[in-house]
Structures are given as C-alpha cells and as structure tokens.
Amino acid sequence: MAMATLKKALPLCSALLGIALFVNGGYMQAKAWLAQALIESAWQQALQSPNEQVRPWFYADGYVTAHINWPSQQQELTVLAGASGRNLAFAPGHFLPSGELGSSKGVLIAGHNDTHFAFLKHVAVGEQFSMQLQSGQIEHYQVRSIDVIHQSEQGFLAQSGLYFLTCYPFDSLASGTEFRLLVSADKLSSSTSTFSS
C-alpha cells in the first residue's frame, strides 16, 4: 500500500520541485533581462545629463555608467557602476577598483555567466564591439585574447585595455568557482556622437 502511495506521490513531488526550480531560475533570468529594459531607459536619460548619476529605479544601489554594443553577438548591454552582487543581478558591473571607464588603465567589467555575460562563451579573438560612455563618446574595441585565470590573479589590470570577466566554467552545477573567463580587448579608436548607439 505504502509503495503505491509513494508511486503516486513521486511524480507529484518531482513535478512540484521541478516547477519550483524552474520558477527560481526563470525569476533570475527575468530579473536580469527585465531590469536591462529599465536600465536602458535610464541610460537614455543619463546621456542627456552627462554629469548626473542616474539610477535606473529610485531605490537602486548603482547608477548607469556605460553602454556596450556587440553586433556580432547581437548584444546590447547597459553597465552599472560597481560590481557588487546586487548590481550584478541586474546588469554587468564596472569593477570600481580597476581603472576608470575610458581611461588608459586596465578597466574591468564583470557580469553573470548565465545571463548578461553568457555570450562571452561564443566570443572569438578579433571580434569588434563598441562601448559608449556617459559623455556620449563611443569607443571601439577589438578582442585581443581570451584566457582562463584564477580569481586571485589581478596582475592583468596593470596592462591597459578593457576586460570582461565572468565565472568559468559556464553552466556549472556547483557555485563558487575559483576560475574566471577573461576577455581582453584593445581600444581601436574613439569617436564622439550625440545620439546613442
């Protein structure tokens, strides 16, 4: 008898667990991509007032700071200042201890490997993309190299360039990996434009 109840309960339980997991994962994805829409509109506003810190919603921790356009990967992403866990749930974050955006120092932008920066998996050396700063300036970059580094290794920041960082490996079952995928890019040119990319 007990066996029969168990047999009945098993699919139900697994269905419920399945729904819970799916909803949890879906919520993270939805949050990440819906927030991008809000952040995108904040970005348009930020471009109008280059000297203000524009927050995407009134209680947000971070403010918008740059916009990445990567045509070959069909990615358009708005970047928040600060790579704290709360910011990263909504958008890629500029790691503030690294160089200032647009400067000649090593600039680091980090993003989650299951949402905004999942596309880094498909990036190849030589691809080109652009980043727009709040001043309206558009900088063009080309991917120089793709490496896997240990999380304690920060020496690369001594070299100038734009660095995209995300956890490695992708779609891992375990959390808290020690490795990071590092996409390094060199600046090709920069131009000023009054409208957004």
Next chain:
Amino acid sequence: MLSNRTKRLLFGSLFILLLGYAINPAFAANASAELRFYDDSNSQVSSGLLVKNDVTMTLTGLINHVVVKQRYQNPHPFAVNARYVFPLPDESAVHAMQMQIGERIITGNIALKQQAEQQFEQAQKQGKRAALVRQQRANIFSTDVANLGAGEEIEITLQYQEIIGFRDGVFSLRFPTTITPRYEPLTAELQQKTDLETKDTEQQNDTTANTAQVASAWLKPVFHRAQSQESDASLNLAISMDIGLELSDISANLAGMQIDNPSFGRYQLSLNRDVPMDRDFELTFKPLDKAHSQAAFFTETVAGQEYGLLMLVPPSDHFTSQARLPREMVFVVDTSGSMHGQSMEQAKQALFYALSLLDENDSFNIIGFDNEVSVLSDTPMIASDFNIRRAERFIYGLQADGGTEIAKALTQVLDGKQHDGFVRQVVFLTDGSVGNETQLFKQIQTDLGDSRLFSVGIGSAPNSFFMTRAADIGRGTFTFISSTNQVQPKMQLLFDKLAHPAVTELTLEGDKAALEYWPSPLPDLYFSEPVLVAVKLDGSQHLTLKGQTNTGPMTINLATANAANGEGIARLWARQKIKSLLLYNEKQAVRAEVETLALQHHLLSPFTAFIAVDNYADNEIAERSMQVRNKLPNGMTLPQTDGQSRVFMLLGLLLLSFSWLWQWRR
C-alpha cells in the same frame, strides 16, 4: 490529438535533448583559453625568476637582529636584470648588505641614493654583476641585481634591526611577506605635481620607469595567482631568542613552527619548509613573570657617545580616574575594493563587537568610505538599543567596492575643533592600501583638533606603516587584527584603552643637560602601553620621565647605572630620529640632516642606498629586465559572477518531464 507513439517520441527526444544540454558544459571548455602572466610593463612573461628568502632572527633583550638572505635564481638561458620589491617591518633599520657570487663575497657600501644609482647603472652597462638596495617607503624596499647570468645564482644578504613590540603584557614581532596593492586616488594628481621635486631623484635614475611609474614614482610590486604550486618567492625562517625572561604562550600564525627551549630564557624556533609568501608572519609571546617585564634599559657607546633605549610601562594606577567623561565614538570603516572578501568580514565583525561594548552615556556614528562617503547619521546618535539596531543594519549593508579615498573620509570626520565636556575618539578600520600617505598625514595633523585617531589594521597584509603613523599623528594607537578569531580579544583591548584617560605631555629629562631623545614629541600613552624612547645620554646619570595624568603630574626616576649593554642602540636611535624628522617636517628641509645621519650610522633611508659591485666582469650584458612577482595577500578576490539560473531551469524542466513521462506511462 497526437498518437501515443508520437508523444513518446516527442518526450523521448526532448529528454535526450535536455540531457545533452546538461552534459554539454563538461565538454564545452573553451579550447582557446589558456593561462598567461603579465608583468607591470605590459609584456607577457613566462614564470621565471625565483627568490628564496632565508630569514634568521636573533632576539636579545628588546632588540631583534635580522639577517635576510635573498637567493636569486635565473632559470633562463640568457642573462637578466632582476628586481624584487619586498616589505620589511615598519621601523626596520637596514644597516648592512652584501652580495655573494659563488665563493666571492662583496660587501655593500652605503652611499647617497643618486650616487649609488649611477654606480649601479654603470656596472650594468659594463656587464658587471651588481646589486642595489633601496628604500621605497618606510616599509617597502627593492633589490636590483644587474647581469644575473644564465642559470646563475646570486645571494644578497641584508641585515636589519628592529625593536620588538610590547603591549598589554605581550611581546610581538611581525615579518611581512607581501604588499597589499595600493590605491592612488585620481583626484590627487595636483598634489603629486607639487611632490615631484622630492621624487626627481628616483625618476632620473630609474631607467626602466615608464610613464605610469613616474606618476607615482615608486616601483610597484607585481602580483601573481596565489594558488599555483610553485611560487616565485618563498620563505624559510629561524628565530633564536634570548630575552632573559622565562616565556609562556609562544604562538605563531604559521603552522608547523618548531619550538625548543635549550636553556633558561633561551628559545629556538624554526620553520623548516618554504612557506608561500601571502600573509604576514606574526609571533607573540608572554613573559611568565609579568612584574619583571615592566621596564628595560639598554645602553651602547659608539664613538665616545653613549646611547640608550628605554622601555617602560607606567603602573596602571596612573590611568585610573574617578570621573569618566562621556564619549563620542566615530567608527570609520573602509569599504573599498581592496577590503573585498575576508577583510570586510573582519571589519564587520569588529564593528558589531564594538557596538556591543558601547555604554548608554556614549554617542556614536558610523562612516563607510570608498571613493564615496556614506554616513549612518548626520549627527552623532545616542547608543540606545534602537539606534544600535539601526547601526547593525547599516553595517550589514556595507559592500566592499570602489577605490580607497581616505582623504574624503578624514574631511568628514576630523573637524579641527575642541570638544568641551566629552572625549571624541575616532576608530578607523582599514587595510590602508593607499599610495598618498604623506598627504594624508598632513591632513590628520592639521584637522585633528582634540579628537583622537585609533587605527585598526584589517586583512592579511595591511599597510601598517600608514596606520601606525596615522595613529602617531592622530595621538591614538594602532591595533592589528590578522584573522577573524582575533577580532574579539583585540577589540576588547582597544576598548580598554579607550575607556581609560591617557598620560599626556610626556617628556624625558636628564640630570646634566637637556636630552636629545626620539620620538619627539613623545606620543600620548594609553593604558597598558609602554613608553619606548631612544636617547643620547650626554653623560646623564639619572633620567626623569614626566607626564600629566587625569589626577595630576606623574614622575618616574631611572638610574642609567643599572642599564644592560645592548648592540645597535645607536643605530636604533638614529633610525628613530630619521623617522621623527621625516614625519613632522618637509622632506626637503631635513634632507641634509637625514643624509648625514644615515651615512654616519650606515642606514638605509629615502636618500641613501646600498650598492655592491663585482669588479670581475666576464658576464654577458643582460638585455632583459624582470621583476619577481609578489603574491596577492591571502583573501583578495575578483567578483563572483557565476549564476545557476539556467541550471535551475534545466533541472526543473527535467523533473517536470520526468513526472510527466511517469504519469503518461501509467
């Protein structure tokens, strides 16, 4: 309606598709990814140069004589110029250097920095082996070795002296092994221009300086990943102690330390393996009989001059007070990126614990800073239960992010005012990873008012030079917390100090003439801390220490006849004098005086360097320069960015389809 067969096929293929996707990551490792290393001057380097550090310490009395042997090994098939930037304890008086090539020993000479640099460059061009040791900051040094031949090994030996710490009845000594990367604020560019004059000497002669290095004018350490099995720099340590006291509770923060006690009052410690250099070594021990350790006096006669070193703990009744003044405590916590990880956790714990020690009569405030400042409240708050809970929520929300702009926080907290009716104490928690120390010292000096600054060092390799001096100028104390389990005892000790009034206006007088003693002026003295002073005796037989306590003047008399002989007291006196001169004066104004002192006592200083040149030139001239990489301090990390949302969704779908299949089969 689909037929059963189609349904089964459909689910079967869906299942296989999902399964394939689940397994995929294991095989999807990006084939083009690889590990690479970069050095500071934008070129990729293979893991190369090795430095083995052999440290031998000999403790006699209060003085620690240390011999550091750096063995440079060049595994490459070509000659290189090697550079190693390394830390030493903050007050270390480096007084001797030698270079050993095979059997040949070349003794290093002390010289003015510019001359030494010229000599070194010349030797480098002529293919001679040469070594140059310079002081970058009070606690950061660099060794340059020219023309280190292919497969060759050169040993550089440095000797330094330091006074071991004694505080709260515990002796302590630290040996730093790596450097927390420094943050130099971009807003400080103007200031740096005005400082250029002082840095000229370094720039002119540093042939490898690129523009980035010129801006900050000091050689930056190069870091490398901490997890690798082989490391570029490693450490071996042996300590022999002859304190003359029986000791208890000898403890070191590195595992595997062997302790022998061959005879009364003598101890041998050794660490017989190479340890990774990613955290400061700290050794603490207590005298078994506390009463004997409350005063010590050593003298040394050099060139007809008698020098003395005095350590004295005033009896605790000087610190008692009937009326306890109400306090205003301001906690300033560094939330910059360098605090990310363990350091931030330690700081938060320390703050939580500090809040629990507050009294109802106290008021408090919390200020978090990175490159922006965030305050808990605009005005100080009464330490009520409600406010403390509010503060705890504030602390909980602090995130380590951004640059370290201490100046902004100091502006916020130091108002330069006198406060009537209460004591204002500022507790400053940071890893001090800043590059613009001089400027900050000046700010503390001008804006202090009657507030007192207590610095608390957090993390595995904090910039203790900055924090000790900040506390010196801020007329408070420095506390070092190296791990989370130290948070409670150390914060408790700090609060004991904060709770007792200090002995102020300390002076030392002799019976013959006015004495020249350093540090000068003597810092305020807190509960359970010793007075430590180096003095030129000028024939005085009796010394008198005077100070003001809460209950009236304090006088302690000493006879120099009871002093024991100590080695290197004169050097320590000179080192203390140099420190005080540079701390309270413009660098250029005291330059000549510091140079004379340093040359006379063979001391490394900002204006002097050790140079050794091997005149036997048979070597190929090195064309490449390499820098030995330092390890990043234990616990510093890049942001964590892995998300499991897709895995969750996938597992959810798998489970759903599983239950669906199950239902459908029945």
